[in-house]
Amino acid sequence: MPLTCSQLSVRYGQRQALSSFELSLQKGEIRALIGPNGSGKSTALQALAGLITPADGHAAIKGMPVASMSRRAIARKLAFLPQQPSAPGEMTIAQLVRQGRFSHVGLFRSYVRRDEEAIEWALESTGLTSLADRTLQELSGGERQRAWISAALAQEAGILLLDEPTSFLDIGYQVEVLDLVHRLSREKGVTVVMAIHDINQAIAVSDRISLLEKGELRFDGKPRALAESGLIEKTFRVKGQFVEVGPDKPPHFDVELARALSPGV
Numbered sequence: 001m002p003l004t005c006s007q008l009s010v011r012y013g014q015r016q017a018l019s020s021f022e023l024s025l026q027k028g029e030i031r032a033l034i035g036p037n038g039s040g041k042s043t044a045l046q047a048l049a050g051l052i053t054p055a056d057g058h059a060a061i062k063g064m065p066v067a068s069m070s071r072r073a074i075a076r077k078l079a080f081l082p083q084q085p086s087a088p089g090e091m092t093i094a095q096l097v098r099q100g101r102f103s104h105v106g107l108f109r110s111y112v113r114r115d116e117e118a119i120e121w122a123l124e125s126t127g128l129t130s131l132a133d134r135t136l137q138e139l140s141g142g143e144r145q146r147a148w149i150s151a152a153l154a155q156e157a158g159i160l161l162l163d164e165p166t167s168f169l170d171i172g173y174q175v176e177v178l179d180l181v182h183r184l185s186r187e188k189g190v191t192v193v194m195a196i197h198d199i200n201q202a203i204a205v206s207d208r209i210s211l212l213e214k215g216e217l218r219f220d221g222k223p224r225a226l227a228e229s230g231l232i233e234k235t236f237r238v239k240g241q242f243v244e245v246g247p248d249k250p251p252h253f254d255v256e257l258a259r260a261l262s263p264g265v
């Protein structure tokens with residue numbers, strides 16, 4: 001298994017942010033991580049990436065505990081796009097994406113053709129080739145988001161962890177990013193864990209879904225089973241229903257907006 005974790009618990013001081021989280025991914029699987037704000041999605045991703053030390057349990061890449069691996073060794077196998085990545089505003093897209101490739105370049109080795117190709121491919125896949133020399137501070141939120149996705153792609157890791165990768169993007173780019181993730185999984189066998197807010201996008205793009213609530217894993221299974229569980233309405237405290245939109249298509253969650261649209265009723 002490319003990525004697993006068991007009994008993973010994370011505490012920030014007294015606060016338990018993640019409790020006995022379990023995850024087991026097949027190669028090429030796309031896993032959506034959903035849950036209300038503060039339910040532990042980012043914490044789970046950071047623990048999987050080896051960026052925070054769990055109070056209990058461990059994450060492992062192909063059976064090897066991430067805690068025992070160097071940052072560079074992890075970076076060769078796993079690319080992580082945080083929810084709020086940061087870099088100096090004067091950095092150009094090209095520099096950011098080159099930096100994404102750094103784990104492949106040995107201490108005394110320079111970028112070889114293979115690396116340049118990966119960088120070019122990463123820029124192209126995110127539609128940034130013509131913007132490569134722009135600095136990060138000269139970009140819109142969506143362009144910056146794509147630059148970070150591009151940097152993660154340049155790593156060419158077999159595991160991709162994405163924390164709300166579509167959050168600043170317009171619907172066109174949201175679909176493009178999800179398509180790209182899907183292609184990487186199906187054509188290159190990349191294993192993906194993605195925190196995502198849009199339930200319907202999660203259902204459409206993922207093989208399995210993990211639902212977190214207050215740091216607890218409430219559900220781990222196929223999108224259709226989640227739709228049938230009634231857990232979406234309960235966990236997010238909304239009214240709505242799943243509707244069938246066609247054969248061979250996953251059901252679509254139709255949220256009721258009545259309460260928001262007619263205040264006081």
Ligand SMILES: Nc1ncnc2c1ncn2[C@@H]1O[C@H](COP(=O)(O)OP(=O)(O)O)[C@@H](O)[C@H]1O
Nearest residue numbers: 012015017035036037038039040041042043044
């Ligand atoms: N660095 C931190 N220090 C203290 N508490 C944190 C920190 N990061 C997150 N938390 C808390 O941990 C819980 C889970 O947060 P997070 O993993 O960011 O949730 P999500 O990504 O699902 O919104 C929340 O209660 C949040 O306030």
Ligand SMILES: [Mg+2]
Nearest residue numbers: 041042043083
């Ligand atoms: Mg988060």
